[in-house]
Every structure is written in structure tokens, then in C-alpha cells.
Amino acid sequence: MRFDIITIFPQLFDSFLDASLIKKAADKKISHFKVHNLRDWAFDKHKKADDRPFGGGAGMILKPEPLFKAIKAIRCKNKKTNTKVVLLAPAGRPFNQHMAKNWLKNDQIILICGRYEGVDARVEKIIDEKISIGPYVLSGGEVAAMVVMEAVVRLVPGYMGNPASLNEETFEQDLYEYPQYTRPESLKVAGKNYTVPKVLLSGDHQKIIVWRQKHRRKI
Numbered sequence: 001m002r003f004d005i006i007t008i009f010p011q012l013f014d015s016f017l018d019a020s021l022i023k024k025a026a027d028k029k030i031s032h033f034k035v036h037n038l039r040d041w042a043f044d045k046h047k048k049a050d051d052r053p054f055g056g057g058a059g060m061i062l063k064p065e066p067l068f069k070a071i072k073a074i075r076c077k078n079k080k081t082n083t084k085v086v087l088l089a090p091a092g093r094p095f096n097q098h099m100a101k102n103w104l105k106n107d108q109i110i111l112i113c114g115r116y117e118g119v120d121a122r123v124e125k126i127i128d129e130k131i132s133i134g135p136y137v138l139s140g141g142e143v144a145a146m147v148v149m150e151a152v153v154r155l156v157p158g159y160m161g162n163p164a165s166l167n168e169e170t171f172e173q174d175l176y177e178y179p180q181y182t183r184p185e186s187l188k189v190a191g192k193n194y195t196v197p198k199v200l201l202s203g204d205h206q207k208i209i210v211w212r213q214k215h216r217r218k219i
């Protein structure tokens with residue numbers, strides 16, 4: 001699976017792509033990530049990717065031509081490649097775990113990070129989906145792009161050390177995760193003792209399954 005990110009702030013992705021499991025996925029060639037600077041497709045000498053809105057109003061919006069050109073250049077030319085073009089914007093469809101799973105069938109996902117007050121509306125003609133990561137306004141789609149990439153990449157086969165843990169986690173079966181504990185068994189904080197539920201130390205797998213099922217909350 002391959003992610004192409006179109007942004008006017010490519011440097012925002014440096015540390016995200018250079019650490020943790022995302023880097024491991026890239027190193028293992030499970031996923032590929034490429035960040036593209038939208039200004040590279042701007043035609044004027046100042047490499048201007050944004051402009052004032054017709055009709056007036058506050059702020060700047062992303063120009064259409066650089067985005068049209070960028071998508072055309074980045075889209076995989078092989079007809080068999082299943083490419084999805086996604087615009088990240090606060091007015092988009094709310095992203096969720098089911099969508100993350102569904103996106104696994106794509107070979108290439110192009111993520112357009114909107115900026116400023118928005119994107120020229122004609123760009124919506126050539127995108128497949130407009131996605132929001134929540135009911136709040138960020139100053140751009142960059143953080144949202146990182147959120148959706150992380151949610152999708154960790155589901156790509158071969159990414160997780162223990163694939164069974166994917167089925168048990170939050171949102172699978174529409175239930176939240178059960179509480180988890182690790183060492184120490186007993187913890188003293190500010191004079192209070194916090195202990196691990198005895199059943200988890202019992203070694204009785206059947207009882208542990210029942211306890212965990214009981215302690216999962218419905219979404």
C-alpha cells in the first residue's frame with residue numbers, strides 16, 4: 001500500500017515518518033510514503049499555491065491548477081492500481097475504524113491536505129472522498145492525514161507483531177477494550193494501594209475470557 005501526501009508544509013511529516021511503527025512499515029516495505037510539496041506544481045515564479053476567494057471573505061484558499069496537476073502526476077498510471085483520492089477537510093465525512101479497514105483494498109491513497117480557509121471547490125470534482133477526523137477546525141489537513149495514515153497502516157497485513165490483538169482491540173465487535181494491567185501486581189501511590197484484579201493472575205484462561213468480556217463497554 002502506498003500513501004502520497006500533497007501539502008504546502010511537507011516538513012510537518014518529517015518526524016512522523018521517521019519514527020515508531022510507521023518507519024518500521026516503510027523499512028519493511030509494507031507501506032510506502034511520499035510527501036509532495038504542492039508548490040512544485042505552482043506555475044508562477046513565486047510558486048503560489050493559494051489565493052484570495054472570489055466574492056471576498058477572510059483568508060486564502062488553495063488554487064485548483066496545482067492540485068489538478070499534482071493529482072495527475074502522482075496518480076499511479078497502471079490501470080490495475082486501485083487509487084483513492086482523499087481531501088482532508090473539517091466538513092468531510094467523519095473518519096472511523098470501519099473506513100480504515102475498508103481503505104485496505106486500495107493500492108494507493110492520495111491525501112490532499114487542505115489549508116487556510118479551504119480549497120477551490122472545483123477540486124472536489126476529482127476527489128473520491130472528503131474526510132474529517134472530528135468536529136473541530138484545524139489550521140490544515142496535515143495532522144488529519146497523519147491520523148488516517150496511522151489508523152490504516154497498522155491494519156496492513158504484516159504490520160502488527162501479533163495480528164490476534166487487532167481483533168480484540170477497541171472498536172472491533174463495536175465494544176471498547178477491556179482494562180489491561182502489567183507489572184507490578186501491587187502499586188502504592190500517595191499512600192493508596194492499587195492492585196491488579198486477582199482473576200488476571202490466576203492463570204485460568206476461561207475465567208480471564210469471561211472477566212474481560214464482562215469489563216468491555218459497548219460503544
Ligand code: ADE
Pocket residue numbers: 088089090114131132133134135136137138139140141144
Ligand atoms: N482540516 C481542518 N480541520 C480538519 C478536520 N477536522 N479534519 C480533517 N481535515 C481538517
